[in-house]
Amino acid sequence: MAAYITFSYLFPLLFIIIFVYRNCKKRTNKVRLPSGEMGLPWIRETVEFYKAQRSNQLFENFFQPRMKKYGNVFKTKLMGSPTVVVNGAAANKFFMSNEFKLVISSWPTSSVELMGRNSIMEKQGDSHRCLRGIVTSTLNISGLAAMVPRMCGSIENHMNKNWQGCEEISLYRSTKMLTFTIVVECLFGVGIEIESMFGVFERVLEGVMSPPVNFPGTKFSRAKKARAEIEKVLVGEIRRKREAMEISGREEEDGMLFSKLVAALIRGEITENEVVDNVVLLVFAAHDTTSYAITMTFKMLANHPHCYSLLLKEHEDIATNKRPGEALTFEDVKKMEYTWQVARETMRLCPPIFGSFRKATTDIEFEGYTIPKHWKVLWTTYGTHYDEKYFPDPMSFDPGRFADPVQAYAFIPFGGGPRLCAGYQLAKLNVLVLVHYVVTRYNWSVIYPDEPILMDPLPFPSKGIPIRIIPEIKQNIGKFCVTLGNPWVRLPAENP
Numbered sequence: 001m002a003a004y005i006t007f008s009y010l011f012p013l014l015f016i017i018i019f020v021y022r023n024c025k026k027r028t029n030k031v032r033l034p035s036g037e038m039g040l041p042w043i044r045e046t047v048e049f050y051k052a053q054r055s056n057q058l059f060e061n062f063f064q065p066r067m068k069k070y071g072n073v074f075k076t077k078l079m080g081s082p083t084v085v086v087n088g089a090a091a092n093k094f095f096m097s098n099e100f101k102l103v104i105s106s107w108p109t110s111s112v113e114l115m116g117r118n119s120i121m122e123k124q125g126d127s128h129r130c131l132r133g134i135v136t137s138t139l140n141i142s143g144l145a146a147m148v149p150r151m152c153g154s155i156e157n158h159m160n161k162n163w164q165g166c167e168e169i170s171l172y173r174s175t176k177m178l179t180f181t182i183v184v185e186c187l188f189g190v191g192i193e194i195e196s197m198f199g200v201f202e203r204v205l206e207g208v209m210s211p212p213v214n215f216p217g218t219k220f221s222r223a224k225k226a227r228a229e230i231e232k233v234l235v236g237e238i239r240r241k242r243e244a245m246e247i248s249g250r251e252e253e254d255g256m257l258f259s260k261l262v263a264a265l266i267r268g269e270i271t272e273n274e275v276v277d278n279v280v281l282l283v284f285a286a287h288d289t290t291s292y293a294i295t296m297t298f299k300m301l302a303n304h305p306h307c308y309s310l311l312l313k314e315h316e317d318i319a320t321n322k323r324p325g326e327a328l329t330f331e332d333v334k335k336m337e338y339t340w341q342v343a344r345e346t347m348r349l350c351p352p353i354f355g356s357f358r359k360a361t362t363d364i365e366f367e368g369y370t371i372p373k374h375w376k377v378l379w380t381t382y383g384t385h386y387d388e389k390y391f392p393d394p395m396s397f398d399p400g401r402f403a404d405p406v407q408a409y410a411f412i413p414f415g416g417g418p419r420l421c422a423g424y425q426l427a428k429l430n431v432l433v434l435v436h437y438v439v440t441r442y443n444w445s446v447i448y449p450d451e452p453i454l455m456d457p458l459p460f461p462s463k464g465i466p467i468r469i470i471p472e473i474k475q476n477i478g479k480f481c482v483t484l485g486n487p488w489v490r491l492p493a494e495n496p
Helices: 002-030 046-054 058-070 089-097 109-115 125-138 141-162 171-188 194-205 219-248 257-266 272-303 305-319 330-334 337-349 424-441
Strands: 073-078 081-086 103-105 168-170 355-360 364-366 369-371 376-380 442-446 453-455 459-461 466-471 480-483 486-490
Touching: 046 058, 046 073, 046 453, 058 073, 058 376, 081 089, 089 376, 109 219, 109 272, 125 257, 125 272, 141 171, 141 330, 141 424, 168 171, 171 194, 171 257, 171 272, 171 424, 194 219, 194 272, 219 257, 219 272, 257 272, 272 305, 272 337, 272 424, 272 442, 272 459, 305 337, 305 424, 330 424, 337 424, 424 442
Parallel strands: 081 376
Antiparallel strands: 073 081, 103 355, 168 466, 355 376, 364 369, 442 466, 453 459, 480 486
């Protein structure tokens, strides 16, 4: 009798499943899907994707072979979702400019849980515009100009504490700590203990691309605990800041982003959870990818001494017009044109992110194919950064290619469209100011010029880019350079 009752329930359920599957299959057969392999059942191509990602060979071992076989648009299945990978400036423009219209941001569950469901990366429409407006109002011209001397102070303090008296440092580790410090002190101004909180944020980062299994001992579980610790600290800071602002009756008096977020909270425009989640997200977005870009810039300069000599000359010219101990100004930073060319060329060859996922909110017609509703779309930085159509001889390091404007949507380390990284101007400022302090204060050399780059979940140098440093000797400025791990190779002086 029990078996009969069980069967009577299971049979209709099985019928419904078969009916839905067959109708979905018929629907899919009616449209022209991009070419590509969906891989083995359940596992699909995810294993190959993750394997290529961990070795930082996504382009060489995953994207490029499929692009050669199927073209710039192909289908696959990643992390359980049917996905269409798109490449090229036209594809980037189409999908980035149609954010909120045809596609929406679609991050992995673990990323959403750890960064926060109320963060700007998850917001759509008016909520996204409100939060983005608050962020960009801090990073306008006047905001950036006010930030430069604060940034200089943070860098000087960090170098005096962590570089002075050292002969060797881990550039990547030091830069991560420094960019974290800059974000906390210059963007938020919150009163947290930098070194201890840096470690907590790092534990969160370890879980952002891990399977969302909240089981003791897993990366995700450890990251969730760290996230809760951060949230507790931030809630306390938010409430103290709110009380002080309400008592004084003054809003945003220091011009910092944290003050602007709390002011919006007081006005009822955003919630306390939104303040917490966006501080967490922006700390990660503003410091982790930036530190990688800075580190790789020095790695590239170490392997291209001619480029370094041009960059050093640019910074010498700026330094000669400064009094001892005088901080840089925003006008000084604007003169670092060649340095920014070097940084952009570095980010072209070594993008801090490989791309980003979107989800189709409707059936999308693109280049003769149909991308079904609910399928994922993945645009990649490699699809244009390594394409000779946009960048001739793409695997060579040539900062001069950025002396002239590049094609729109071909260079996309910061994304584009409505979700263009809101903090990209801060990242630019961070790179330029830090490079200035390093090259004008130290002679340096990279110890392992061919150090492998790995990825977990973001790219990182496997040994941390250790460098040897000695304080700069003023009379020798311009006569020293660094090349291929050989310290302080003397170059002929242009004006002996």
